[in-house]
Amino acid sequence: MDKKVIEITGLSKKYNNNILFENMGFTMNQGEVVGVIGENGAGKSVFLKMICGLIAPNNGTVNVLGEELASGDFPKDIGVILDCAGFLPGETGFKNLMILANIRKKINREGVKKVMRRVGLDPESRVKFGKYSLGMKQRLAIAQAIMENPKLLILDEPFNAIDTETLSDFTEMFKDLNEKEDVSIIMTSHHAEEIERLCTKVYRVENRGLVVYR
Template structure:
């Protein structure tokens, strides 16, 4: 089964076509990188796959189920698109614990383990409000993978990270795909990120999609 099947997807917002006749099939367990200039449509495509916007025309299926018809959102998804809504006066661990309580999938040990993998200390008593930009980004990545989702969608995952943290995140995301069989979609301006974490590449340009080449 394909993880993602998009058929002739078009999205028009305020009279502007932001996605134009996109057809795309992504195999389960693959890792896919998307690149293109700001406003090219990468984030909009990810929003459509995540069920956050609905097609003007065409269809989006995730693991065989059509968004907007069979399901509203992918049933097993980890997501970073723009800012993640964390609570300012909770610690990082407390934030993840509250989010994990919704589905009861991730245990406290799971949360602590994934925080350490992104170089965050689960015992750190600082609140989210006092986190640096890099720490906030690490926490966002931790929440995206802590429940071991089948589909991981990351928009600019290494923004604001230092070199050591970038290496840790690349290793974590590769492990999710190679060891667990997760399907990974990453949009980034950093082509080295895409080379390290993805096996196939697509270029977005003015809402249109084409196969890319980072060699």
């Protein structure tokens, strides 16, 4: 029997006076790469934030990696990219990642440097985060998401501001993480091609729930 990484039952969410989800169910098995598509404002980001524990549902239960999220709790072993990471502009990319690495203490300096090189950033660079280009900022966001070997990656528009050449590199990297390291991935993206290449299942947000798209 497949191990479930995400299991949502009876979820309802009202956001800014709109009912986004009503009595919704959703299951994702270990090793799957799931894409979520939908129109702007449909609730894709809210859905991912509820899985992260950053937004509470009005009703229903959210189980992530076998643990039910209680009010105010965050799941363990997840890596996340959302719309605005909030890195410190006055620090280098490496320092920003080290500050985060020191919270869980799962990764050391060498590990952080290795991850930075993997996403195409120079860990020795003295350039402050505030001076990074949009693409570099997104690379750093990807680095923070994958650096602690998460079992589940939750990615909201991970390819934003990434140029087309690098896009395929990152798609391959996520594919590698999924196939070689058994990382489950749930993501939203406007890049239909990448969703097509990467995802084993695609859902669409409509009718106050998720419907299978492919």
